[in-house]
Amino acid sequence: MNRPLSTLLTLLLTASSIAMAQEDVKVGYDARQYLGNISYGSANPVALNYMPLPDIADIHVAYRHEDGDFHLIDQAASSNLWLVNFSGMKRLGKVTFGGSLVYRNATLNDRAWNNTLFVSANNPFIICDSIKSKFNPETFHLDGGAAYKVGENLLLGLSANYDVGSSATQKDPRPEIKGMRFRLTPGVEYAFGLHNIGLSGEVEWLSEEVTHTVVRTTTKQYVFLFQGLGVFETKDALGYRRKYNGTHWGAQVQYTFNNSATAPVSNFFQAGYYSEFEDAIDGSSNMKYKGGRYNGTGFSLQDRFMLRVSENTVHNITLNASMSDSKGRWYTQRQSTDANGNLTYEVINESDNLESTYMDFGVGYRYDRLSTSGVPTFQVGAKGIFSNTETKNKIYAAKENYSNALFALDALKRFKVKKGWIGASLNAAYRMNLESKINLNEMPPTYSVIMQNYTRPAFAALTTDFWQAGLSLSYSLPISVLGYGSLLEIKIDGDYRNRTKAVPGENNDRFTLGAQVGFVF
């Protein structure tokens, strides 16, 4: 980790040395990158080549506080997060570099039901306990990429993402979690005329280990080994250890029409496919118990159409769709003892008893107006997202199915006050449940403790209607730091969310407050 870190810091310091005479160009730089690069957000790292501001660095520190009863069941009742972010880009001849380093240190209060860190959100094989306790996750995210222009028509790219972290609590059964995800993404693109065809691939590895410690051994503590939709096993938490190992691979094709930063009409289309698995394995080197295997596959489509009606007025229409399937493989195992007296588990049956499908479809519109100097001064957007999730347990014919629609509006106005810029934005959203069915009628009563305390409350949070509104204020001031031109940015924001159907005995809302300060070089 030390080598990529030092490389990135060198890169950022190099980037920061490029003083720019007119610092207004960095105000709202993220919007400028978006509007000047139709392939912004592409999975293909060659998209770095098209960033309109290829020499920029952003260093900021942020704090966020969340509180309120309306949250997902495995989310903390309240949390505090400190974040330090270094990110930047630099173009050197035919090569454009980009990367970021993000450090997160959080306090998650009264959190239960999930003792994992980087395991896939679709993975049903979660190890957890029901004791609400304070988690302290500390994570690093590091990514770096480069796009290399081989010739007039050919671009090559490569990026790497690395997440590493740990989390622990000081309350029995005291899970200690250490995890890592590492992803490599190579890409290529060929241009002919106004058309560009790209191809990218990705391969990612997951490694995570959870160890439980019980200090007060006079009280027995248990961990739950979830198998999906309310099915679980309990194990004595004392010393219980689980490892997750997984691999993800995927591929995407991209088609871009007219990727010029000033093109009046341009379009970006991407289709992707992924396949992944994660194995949950419990025990030690000489005793392994299979907790389950999650397999997931999915494909996604996205399209962005941009119409630049004048130099300062831009319309964007986006369409996104994704569909994925996951399967949870259960292992029936028989315990025995080998010649050395070690416990062994023999798999006597395995079957994909849990099946899930996830579908999302979204459409969005965004209008941007820029000042004559190119500062994004006004932005308004609207989007609608339809999502459907269905999970089935084939053994007990249990099923949950729900569809939600989310409508969101946002607007931002940025105006100049003396040398600085003040930005104010508003957002509002409403999530409406269209369908929710849960059938656990044939589930054995032995699972009722989890069905009542986890499965049904989790389902309720996922299907409830809610509205939310947010406000943010920012101030950007061009200044000189150590003789270099930079932009001081200060931002505060707040969000409020309220479910429309009250839950007895709980508050029905949740709020988030954030503050951020940093420099853009």
Next chain:
Amino acid sequence: MKKFFYILPIIAMILGFASCSSNDDDEAVRYDVTVKVTLPSEVTQAESATAAQMTVTVFNTSTSQESKVPLVDNTATVSLAPGTYNFTVSGEAAGLNVNGFKTGIDVFAAKEITIDLIASVGSTLVFKEVYFSGVPESYFQDAFYEIYNNTDEVQYLDGVIMGVVDLGLAPSTWNKDQPSGWMADNKYIDGRYPLTSHIQCFPGNGTEYPIEPRTSVIVAANPIDHSARALKENDKKSSVNLSSADWQLYTDNAFPADTKIEGIPNMTLLWKSWGREMMPATEGQPLILARLKTGNPVDYAADESSIAPVPGTTTNCFMIPADCILDAIDIVPADPACHFKRIEAKDDAGLTWVTGADGTSNGDYSGKSLRRKVAGKTPEGKIILKDTNNSSNDFETGGSIPTPGIIGD
């Protein structure tokens, strides 16, 4: 036309998603299992054989789900979710109790199993109630064992041995979710039960300690009022008052908690391996009552051949011939992963356990006892306890508040 080339991917995307549909096949997976029984010779050769009345109990070892199905013409068919099951057959045939079981049967396809049944008659002396789970924090000195004369004749306690059956575990583990190393096909390999902890017996020459018909005696680990114990932080009150116990288990092991109460007779210590007195595990361990066919227990215990090491270990156990068992309860932890037989079918064809407050977790320190059910009353109104040689049927599995000395409801 060329101008709108970029629109084509959008149309393809919408059409692609419109064609997606979900599978609505919501049938639960089930397999038919046919259970057949082979009746014991005592039943097939009985002249006045009546139609057998038997039930098969099917227990899913993962979900603890239990179902009972009557056998018709010695056969029953059950439709089961995939999993591992224990099958127990019990009932009456030709005036005899018949029992049999098969454990750890994997059901991942339709199949047929055959269970050989064993005939038995009820025991003279039976455990009416046993209490070993204790209460927080780690207080198990309130254990007791109540023995009942389930006949209409006077029985004698003299020479009756009471003990805890060894689990036969591998040397490197104390996990209870594995079978006994002493057994093969649910039978003790050398024909003897292994006992562990402290093995104790009633003294006497054969007729010194009578127990009247349909009455009980209470053997207390410590014959005091445990409900009056001073509580510290995290302690919970015991409901048990054993100050009127009939017998005590005092072993003079110099443990401060082992209380000797003058005036209450003490059982004789035959042999010991570990612990402060007879100590079944607080989450449950099989218990036996036995009477040697010949000789007296003290002489038997002095013979080195009555000792044998746990397979694969150097830890010794006290061995009791399997044919001298008076009563046995195959007590296991509530965790289905630990549901392995350690009592032979001829002595107990079932399993029973104590649960924690949630009704599913292990019952250690739950403060609950295992109590035998009542089968009926004699013409004189005395209680007949249920004794079909199957603790699954005979005991109130899950446990309840201890009731030492109270017979019946």
